[in-house]
Amino acid sequence: MLIVLAIAIVALLGASFYWRGTHDAAPAADAASAELTDVRGRPITLAGPATRIAIDDSRYLVALGLIHPDPVSLLSAWPQDVNRLGDETYQQLLRKSPQLANLPKIGSSAGAFDLESLLAAKPDVALLSLESGVTEAQIAQVEAAGIRVVIVDFFVKPFENLEKSLRILGNLTGRQEQAENFIAFRAERMKTIADRVASLAKDNRPTVFLEAHAGINADCCNSPGKGNIGDYINFVGGHNIGADVIDQSFGKLNLEYVISRDPHVYIATGGPHLAKAGGLVLGAGYDEATARASLLKVAARRGISGLTAVREGRAHGFSHQLINSPLDIVAIEAFAKWIHPAEFADVDPAATLQAINSRFLSIPYQGVYWVDQR
Structure with a gap:
């Protein structure tokens, strides 16, 4: 019983x-x-x-x-x-x-x-x-x-x-209403990008190497594969070289492979958690000069420094804290500008983050969350 x-x-x-x-x-x-x-x-x-x-x-x-x-x-x-x-x-x-x-x-x-x-x-x-x-x-x-x-x-x-x-x-x-309000805010900006990408020529897909947690250790290279941040790259009209060899959402690339592909754009992600490792640091509590100096440091590593993207000034850093959350629209806009600068010259991820801070977030994001090599 x-x-x-x-x-x-x-x-x-x-x-x-x-x-x-x-x-x-x-x-x-x-x-x-x-x-x-x-x-x-x-x-x-x-x-x-x-x-x-x-x-x-x-x-x-x-x-x-x-x-x-x-x-x-x-x-x-x-x-x-x-x-x-x-x-x-x-x-x-x-x-x-x-x-x-x-x-x-x-x-x-x-x-x-x-x-x-x-x-x-x-x-x-x-x-x-x-x-x-x-x-x-x-x-x-x-x-x-x-x-x-x-x-x-x-x-x-x-x-x-x-x-x-x-x-x-x-x-x-x-809080259904609040959730729907943010979903609409994000969707409007996503549509702007999707419409412009749809008008690009099919062969206009610059290759992109995104190194996640850049500089976290001596090994190279953490990379998205199919899914995860790789979806953002594809959405904005880029070609993620990690997706060609990594079947899951995240994995590692051999440095020799990265060099052989010689991507058009290099994007590193990082954050405060990489300070002790000497990797890419940016986000809350960091200024632009510090963030850029750390980007230049990770881009100067053996193999990475010789990439055409780095030599020609197409290296960028982005905060991992703004990825894997609904704030990803800021990353999407930044990636769009880096991969297709002419087509997305008027897109302003800083204004988008400011709008999110003022209209939605209970604790605003303050600091430098992305940085360019130059």
Whole structure:
């Protein structure tokens, strides 16, 4: 009898879920039940806004900050992966929401799935990344404990899943209108780029080498393959040389291969997390002179310095903190200008970021997030 009762309870939890929120507080009036399907195609029935969310990537705070004035207030746990945010952005969040420093820690999407820490945090919802590789068996274990698992994706297939993921966040938090407002803002700018790329000649696809986390170690070279940032390059009318040999969303290129392809444009990504390694540093807390000096340093490395793109001044640096989030529209606009400067001369990613800061973000992005070789 006890076994039968236990099975029934688990089935009930798996079939429907009511937010615990702030201990039986009534759900907000604007948070009607919403039928959701996550990016794995898993149907999820939710009722009311979530107030205890566990995230496995700190950059989800940026996504939540686009639609909610205090994203930290929604969290019950996070992976404490400050390197993904950058220390200055983390400090900004702490000044607004000091409780962030004391939230329980769970496993990051960059590492092994940690069931115990997630269960101990007792969230209403576990917001997990598609790239984390969490298995259906692990999801079943989490949901058997009464925790809803929702899979989102801003990384693996951004063009397929980013808008969908942001809508999921809007539904989870009762901020559907805010999510739709940002989606419309981004879509308008995406359409401008797509329309111009459609008018380009088919053979006008400059080759691009994007080195992710440039200078993180002596090895070369981290690169997007099919999906991920490579989709941005393709979207703006470039040809990502990494996609020709890397089948997954991310991998490594041999330096000799990069030299043999001699790409037309070189783009390095980096951020504050590369300061100790001597790699590309830019973002919050950095000025243009420092960012450019670090770009020149990574571009001067053996093999990279001889690329035509570097010799002719077509080397650029971009902050990894603005990638793998809904803020990717800023990266897309910058990439478009670098790959097709004449066609996108009037596109202004700085104005776009300023508009995002003033209209959407709860904590504005301040600092230098991209830089040119010259």
